[in-house]
Amino acid sequence: MRRIGVLTSGGDAPGMNAAIRAVVRKAIYHGLEVFGFRRGFYGLMNGEYTLMRLGSVADIIHRGGTVLLTARAPEFEKESGQKKALHIIRDCGIDALLVIGGDGSFRGAAALEKLGVATIGVPATIDNDIAFTDYSIGFDTAVNNVTDAINKVRDTATSHERVYVIEVMGRTSGYIALAAGLAGGAESILVPEIPFALSEVVERLQRGVKRGKLHSIILVAEGAASAFSVAQAIKEQTKMDVRVTILGHVQRGGTPTAFDRILASRLGAEAVDLLQSGCHGQMLGLLDGKICTTPFEKALAEEKHFPADIYQLAAILAI
Ligand code: ATP
Secondary structure, three states: OOEEEEEOOOOOOOOOHHHHHHHHHHHHHHOOOEEOOOOOOHHHHHHOEEOOHHEEEOOOOOOOOOOOOOOOOHHOOOOOHHHHHHHHHHHHHOOEEEEEEEEHHHHHHHHHHHOOOOEEEEEEEEOOOOOOOOOEEEEHHHHHHHHHHHHHHHHHHHHOOEEEEEEEEEEOOOOHHHHHHHHHOOOOOOOOOOOOOOOHHHHHHHHHHHHHHOOEEEEOOOOOHHHEEEEEEEEHHOOEEEEEEHHHHHHOOOOOOOOHHHHHHHHHHHHHHHHHOOOOOEEEEEEEEEEEEEEEEHHHHOOOOHHHHHHHHHHHOOO
């Protein structure tokens, strides 16, 4: 192996830059050349790349987003798009490709693997919805961003004796809502993985008011319900002062936490070592603190197991 490619794909996640840095530096350490493809699979199909040097990844470890840029590239989901990418890979003399992204990006990587390109997936998505890894790069930073926002909303919620319904990201998963809800002491957490009844949320609120609570925070994952409809239902049933805050894209911005930088550095470096040892067609993950590999087909066929026990704990602690 002489030359590898690296790209970031799907939604940006804080820590992607630390992963790119680790890939580039570890590859150069092994005497390999690295081509960085811009805009994910879009750039791969269109030959948008630069040769990455040690200096190309200087001063990026602390930055959110991705210096390689990222994109959604629907054309790549078709065989014609994948063939286009294959030609570029062959033309550039790329021997292997590292894909930093979420499960959609891993489907793309798996498609290239089937076409004969050695690929490795590095999990990076704030949604943390990839099976066979306890954490994906970016999740910890997003959870910290949301927890920080809850702390701030709590100040105004208490001062005005209000209920705040806060909507957080996660697409079809509730990991951010669960982790930030537990860390932020939310009264109720609504996630798509666990059925809920609004009547229970209302009862919980009313119990809180009876014992003198001045405010309440309800955390809603975007895939579970609309914060506005939850707020409307509470208003109608309780006549409480209910406000909505939709955190949006601030959740995925800002400097990555030390946890995400360390995770990204470990996974990025390990990805290069794996390729060096001839291993590919796999995603990397962190399970019980140890780096492990899982074949794409197995990883993509499995739903991540939602930690119902932690959900239960959050509910108990918010009685
Ligand atoms: P996030 O979790 O942040 O949304 P993701 O990697 O899951 O990240 P997607 O938008 O699902 O994000 O996928 C990113 C890109 O991966 C797509 O735009 C497309 O180029 C490629 N991709 C997704 N699904 C497939 C597929 N089935 N076959 C080939 N390529 C795919």
